[in-house]
Amino acid sequence: MRDDDRSAEFVDFTHAHRRDLMRTAALLCAGEEAHAEDLVQTTLTKLYLAWSRVRRADSPLAYARRSLTHVFIDEARRAHRRRESTMAEPAEALPSDPVSAGTDLELREVMLAALSSLGPRQRAVVVLRHWLDLDVAETARILDCSTGTVKSQNARALTHLRAYLGTTEHHLILEDTP
């Protein structure tokens, strides 16, 4: 395809979906906006370089979200040398200045702190399964692991989030999805 066409499509796509990608990246990065911005920029560059694949995807946005998750996992692998685990026990993960229940802003801060206390892969599982609503098989494919691993990571992550928020005055209602 002509370069002008590719560029025009890329700009249109970016204009339409950058905010969506930034929100997903913000969750993956547990609210570190500079890191999230880096992820989105890297992802958009990769998409441009493989634009023909983006065009052929059933859902270009879904393709972009998958790419974003891959970029995040790759970077986490570099930083953590491929092995990570839950970083803190819920009882130790209390915010230094516990917030009270009530406002969305407080819940946002508690939720970001809870996400940051998960390892990158567990956080990715939570985002893919419960934010992007992907099924277990698709999540496993994106993370290059078995469906059993997704289920177990998801269960551990939800247990951790539930316990973490339980130390505040917020309470998560979680469906028992695998």
Next chain:
Amino acid sequence: MTEHDLKRALGLAASTGRSAPDPADDLARARTARTARSRQRVRVGLSSLAVVAVVGVGATVAVTGQDSPAGPSADSSDTSSPGASDAPGAPDAQGGVQLVAAKFDATPYTFDLTPQGWSVQGQNAFGVTIAPEDGSVSDHRDDFEGKLVIMFEARPPGGRPVDLDGRRFWITGDSGYTTISTWTVAGEPHGAVRLQYPDDTGWTEETMLAFTASVHVGDGAQIPGRGGPPPAGMQSLDRAAAERPRS
């Protein structure tokens, strides 16, 4: 106690205070990256002219002109058009990675084949990082962007199975990388060898399979989490190849 559903809580956490930047900035970054990649391809293409010995494993792997991670070799006559399609399987690269029949050592990993124009950037008991020599990637050995990474893991291989010379390999790929994994063979430490190849750098499925099959895992190799890392080191693959007798 206030109750919230997870989706709503994630929605709040996903909110950012940033306004969306101008897409033109993203386009400018992407175009810069494409220019850098094109320069890299030209360099690979020129270096391939000097290759005299090209070998295959089970089949000829002399390939030029295809940068897709999948599909058969492309006709090299299709490679001269700089504006060729970048669709998967379409030959828009200026050249492909050439494997020569020369062993090199990245202890505890050894290789029967050497990719021309690529150098070992980091090595330890857990794996090896091999980078193109054209300066297109970071010098930091723990930065895997655009590099070939060999990992030794306990996690089972997965993906599309491919049999080569009686050995099974599994291929997966997404987001700019193709990963080929296989179990180690008898006499090697038990585990899965996983090689992650960056797309659009001249590796074809045939060359990736051939190079993966040429990896030998030595006794010092360790699976992450089961021991401490030995010192890292660097060497030039071409220099290592030149210093060793041909197999």
